[in-house]
Amino acid sequence: MNISGLQSGLTRLAQRVSSQKGRFPGASNQQPGTVSEHSRRIGLAMVSPSVAVLLAWMVVPLAMTLWFSLLRYNLLYPGESDFVGLENFYYFLTDEGFAAGALNTFLLVVSVLAISVVSGVLIAVLVDGPFWGRGVVRVLLISPFFIMPTVSALVWKNLLLHPVSGVLAALWRFFGAEPVDWLAEYPLETIIMIVSWQWIPFAVLLLMTAMQSLDQEQKDAARLDGAGALATFWHITLPHLARPIAVVVMIETIFLLSIFAEIFTTTGGGPGYETTNLAFLIYTQALLQFDVGMASAGGLVAVVIANVAAFFLVRMVGKSLTDKA
Amino acid sequence: MLTLKQTRSLRTLVLGSLAWLLALTLFFPIFWMVLTSFKTEVEAFATPPQLFFSPTLENYLHIDSRSDYFHFAWNSLVISFGSTLAGMLLAVPAAYSMAFFETRRTKSTLLWMLSTKMLPPVGVLVPIYLLFKSAGLLDTRLGLVIVYTLINLPIMVWMVYTAFKEIPKDILEAARLDGATTTQEICRVLLPISKGGLASTILLSLILCWNEAFWSLNLTSSAAAPLTALVASYSSPEGLFWAKLSAVSTLACAPILIFGWLCQKQLVRGLSFGAVK
Numbered sequence: 165m166n167i168s169g170l171q172s173g174l175t176r177l178a179q180r181v182s183s184q185k186g187r188f189p190g191a192s193n194q195q196p197g198t199v200s201e202h203s204r205r206i207g208l209a210m211v212s213p214s215v216a217v218l219l220a221w222m223v224v225p226l227a228m229t230l231w232f233s234l235l236r237y238n239l240l241y242p243g244e245s246d247f248v249g250l251e252n253f254y255y256f257l258t259d260e261g262f263a264a265g266a267l268n269t270f271l272l273v274v275s276v277l278a279i280s281v282v283s284g285v286l287i288a289v290l291v292d293g294p295f296w297g298r299g300v301v302r303v304l305l306i307s308p309f310f311i312m313p314t315v316s317a318l319v320w321k322n323l324l325l326h327p328v329s330g331v332l333a334a335l336w337r338f339f340g341a342e343p344v345d346w347l348a349e350y351p352l353e354t355i356i357m358i359v360s361w362q363w364i365p366f367a368v369l370l371l372m373t374a375m376q377s378l379d380q381e382q383k384d385a386a387r388l389d390g391a392g393a394l395a396t397f398w399h400i401t402l403p404h405l406a407r408p409i410a411v412v413v414m415i416e417t418i419f420l421l422s423i424f425a426e427i428f429t430t431t432g433g434g435p436g437y438e439t440t441n442l443a444f445l446i447y448t449q450a451l452l453q454f455d456v457g458m459a460s461a462g463g464l465v466a467v468v469i470a471n472v473a474a475f476f477l478v479r480m481v482g483k484s485l486t487d488k489a
Numbered sequence: 490m491l492t493l494k495q496t497r498s499l500r501t502l503v504l505g506s507l508a509w510l511l512a513l514t515l516f517f518p519i520f521w522m523v524l525t526s527f528k529t530e531v532e533a534f535a536t537p538p539q540l541f542f543s544p545t546l547e548n549y550l551h552i553d554s555r556s557d558y559f560h561f562a563w564n565s566l567v568i569s570f571g572s573t574l575a576g577m578l579l580a581v582p583a584a585y586s587m588a589f590f591e592t593r594r595t596k597s598t599l600l601w602m603l604s605t606k607m608l609p610p611v612g613v614l615v616p617i618y619l620l621f622k623s624a625g626l627l628d629t630r631l632g633l634v635i636v637y638t639l640i641n642l643p644i645m646v647w648m649v650y651t652a653f654k655e656i657p658k659d660i661l662e663a664a665r666l667d668g669a670t671t672t673q674e675i676c677r678v679l680l681p682i683s684k685g686g687l688a689s690t691i692l693l694s695l696i697l698c699w700n701e702a703f704w705s706l707n708l709t710s711s712a713a714a715p716l717t718a719l720v721a722s723y724s725s726p727e728g729l730f731w732a733k734l735s736a737v738s739t740l741a742c743a744p745i746l747i748f749g750w751l752c753q754k755q756l757v758r759g760l761s762f763g764a765v766k
Contacts, residue, residue, distance in 0.1 A: 206671055207590025210582035214646060215598065217579065221639040222605045228616035287511060295505025302757070303750050304512035307519055310749040312700040314720050315738040319522045322731050323538075331521060334537035364515065373757050414603075415644070422609040425702040429724060443611045456615050463612025470607045 226467070232460035239454035252461035256449075262462075264437035265445040266469065272356060272441055273420045273473070279360040280416060281409055284367025289401060291368075292375045302372065309365035313425040320358045321347060321430045351431050351439045358426055363419075367412045374408035375401075421470045442466045519746075526736035533732040548736035556719060558740055565715035565744075568630050568705075569698035572637035576694055577687075579638070580645040585675060587646070588653035589661065599650065602643040610640070610703050621708060630713045633705060637698045644697075645690050652686025653679065688755050699745045716741040 236248045256262060291301055308316065324331045325346040333343035346354045378401060386396045422443045427433060433440035433448065440448075446466060450459030525533050527544035552558060587595045617636070618627075626632035656679065664678045680687065702717040709718055723730075723737045749756070 203590055204592070207586035207592070210586040211598065214579045214583035214602070214642060217639060218602055218605050218642060222608065224620070225613035225616040226608075228619070229613055232615065287508075290504060290508050290511070293501065293504060295501050295508060297505075297509065301508050301512040303753055304516040306753065306756075307516055307746065307749070310696060310700075310746045311519060311742050312702060312717055312720065312738075314702045314717055314724065315522075315742055316518065318720070318724050318734060319518050319738065322734065323521055323525055323533075324518055329534050329536045329538060331517075331538050337537065361515070361518070369757060376757075418603075418606045421607065422611065422703075424611065443609050446609070446611045447614075450611070450615055459615060460612075463609065463615075466609045466612050467607075470609055471604070 226464075229460045229463050232456050233464055235457050237455075237457040237460075239456060248457070252457045253465070256458055256461045256465060261437050261440055261445050261448075262465075265440050265442045268352060268437075268439060269421065269441040269443075269469070270473075271352060272359065272423060273417060275356045276359050276363055276420055277413055277416055279356070280363040280367045281412060283360075283364050284371050284412065285402070285405060285409070287364070287368045288371035288375050288405075289397065291372065292378075306365040306369050308362055309369065311362070313362065314429055316362055317358060317426045317429040320354075320361070325354065347431055348435065351435060355426055355430060355439050358430070359420070359423060362426075363416055366416065370408050370412050371405055374405055378404050417473070421473065442469065519742075522735050523739050525732055526739045528732050528735075530730055530732045533735070548733045549740070551733055552737050552740065556722070558719070561714060561716045561719040562740075562744065564630060564713055565699055565717075568633045568637065568713070568715055569695050571630065571634040572641065572698050573691055573694040575634060575638040576641050576645045577649075577691065579642055580649050580690070581675070581680075581687075583646050584649035584653050585679065587650050588656075589658070599647065602646055606640065606643050614707060618707065626708075628709045628712050628714075632708055633713060633715070636704045636708065637701060640701075640704075641694050641697055645694055648690040648693065649683075649687065652683040652690070655686070656682055685755070688752075692749075692752050692756050696745060696749065 233252050234247060234249060236244060236246045236251070238244070287305060291298060291305065295301075322330075327333055327343050327345035327348075330343075332346070336343045344350075382400055383396055386400055391399070423441060424443045424447065427439055427441065427444045428447075431439040433444045437445075442462070443466065446459050446462040449455050449462055524540075526548055527546070528539070528542055529545055529547065532539055532542050587599060621627045621632050626635070660678060660682070661674060664674050669677065699715075700717070702721070705715050705717045706721055709715070720738055720741050723734050
């Protein structure tokens with residue numbers, strides 16, 4: 165596992181965030197060493213419960229998963245649990261579903277991130293200015309974030325995208341086009357769209373918050389200097405949003421890596437492996453084929469991949485922060 | 490030739506209309522779900538889809554007779570609030586310690602916590618299932634409270650930490666000089682000042698718990714099943730009954746949606762994760 169690598173990347177990001185804060189009086193970090201022994205002990209006592217439960221939550225299941233992954237352990241054949249070494253890993257990594265699952269996971273995360281960040285920025289800028297009914301517009305914009313993933317997947321699949329009586333089919337017919345069977349013809353793209361619909365509001369929410377703290381005077385000054393709307397956006401708004409965007413990317417990645425309900429309720433991973441991501445692949449192995457050993461091996465592989473992805477992502481995000489800030 | 494004022498109001502009009510158009514488009518699926526829930530099954534499946542029809546409550550009555558909505562809703566409520574409470578009890582002291590007694594390890598601890606969230610749940614499903622089975626936690630509300638607390642704890646610690654970080658240290662120093670104990674310092678000074686950040690942490694935790702579907706579907710069957718399980722029970726065998734599906738979905742989402750609308754301002758203000766100054 166690349167936990168340490170991930171952490172060094174994340175640490176640098178956090179230090180950058182905190183050094184930004186450090187410039188403000190009152191928010192400065194207390195230097196280690198100025199803390200008395202007594203308060204140090206209090207601090208330790210207060211942080212320990214959280215660390216302990218999270219450590220248990222991480223280590224115990226991981227250790228069990230590691231152990232199971234080395235066994236031939238299938239719930240269909242009880243009593244049999246031979247030690248087979250790395251056999252499960254071999255079968256999981258050479259399974260045709262693995263390459264597809266890894267690629268789909270990557271495509272899903274990257275596409276949804278790109279779509280939600282770009283539309284999030286544009287929408288946040290758009291609703292920042294005054295217009296009639298802005299409060300209502302904001303409420304409508306963030307509403308999809310409150311909807312259960314299972315529900316949104318079902319609503320999209322049955323009510324909107326259905327090739328015969330869905331709303332989009334009616335819209336297509338209205339314009340004289342042939343209705344599209346979205347989930348059959350463009351399965352991955354459709355899932356990306358559904359997931360984006362759920363996560364755009366989150367980006368909007370965070371970036372809207374950030375827009376409120378954008379210095380209006382700075383914008384006015386830029387305009388007086390003859391900067392156009394585009395230049396103001398590019399040189400003032402976007403750099404201001406760099407940090408919140410980094411936060412959006414980090415949090416969304418955490419959730420997007422393990423997208424499950426949307427796939428489960430719409431395509432069931434198909435057709436073939438076209439919409440199977442790693443989370444879903446392991447699920448089919450564990451719960452449909454009852455192969456605990458193989459599923460555990462898959463789980464570990466997914467953990468490694470998630471950490472590698474996070475490591476590169478955090479490095480990239482951190483880099484873009486220094487470039488712009 | 491337009492005057493400057495006219496140009497500006499024209500701009501506001503165009504941008505406002507665009508914002509409305511986008512908002513209505515994004516909201517449309519929810520609107521359509523609620524609308525469909527008041528149709529008959531035949532109307533729900535009609536081609537082309539109908540915008541105008543005589544509304545009926547028969548789907549809601551059907552759900553009421555087939556399954557005990559309030560049983561599931563109560564489970565959702567208890568689990569969401571229980572785990573949010575437990576999460577806050579763990580997160581506030583941890584964040585307090587990290588924000589005000591910072592050591593060399595604080596930053597890496599915080600990031601390590603976040604990295605536990607990168608674990609794909611499906612990777613540890615089997616061990617958790619087996620552990621829960623032997624501990625008698627399967628299909629109990631306590632079991633889900635434990636899991637939800639743990640999966641949301643990193644984000645909660647982070648949010649509370651950033652809220653505490655914004656508090657000037659001098660205020661705490663002053664309280665301490667006046668002889669306040671640590672408990673008094675937290676309860677009387679810290680929590681009131683940072684209530685905006687704390688409120689949005691609580692809100693986000695409630696939303697995430699209410700909508701969580703992976704663990705609830707795999708660890709509960711009936712006794713502790715929350716609303717996500719109720720929706721799932723209508724989705725598979727009766728996938729073709731769209732009106733009933735819409736009704737049950739509306740019922741499942743309405744509480745958290747209305748709650749979210751009411752607290753929208755709070756959420757927008759507090760959800761910055763320390764990214765904005």
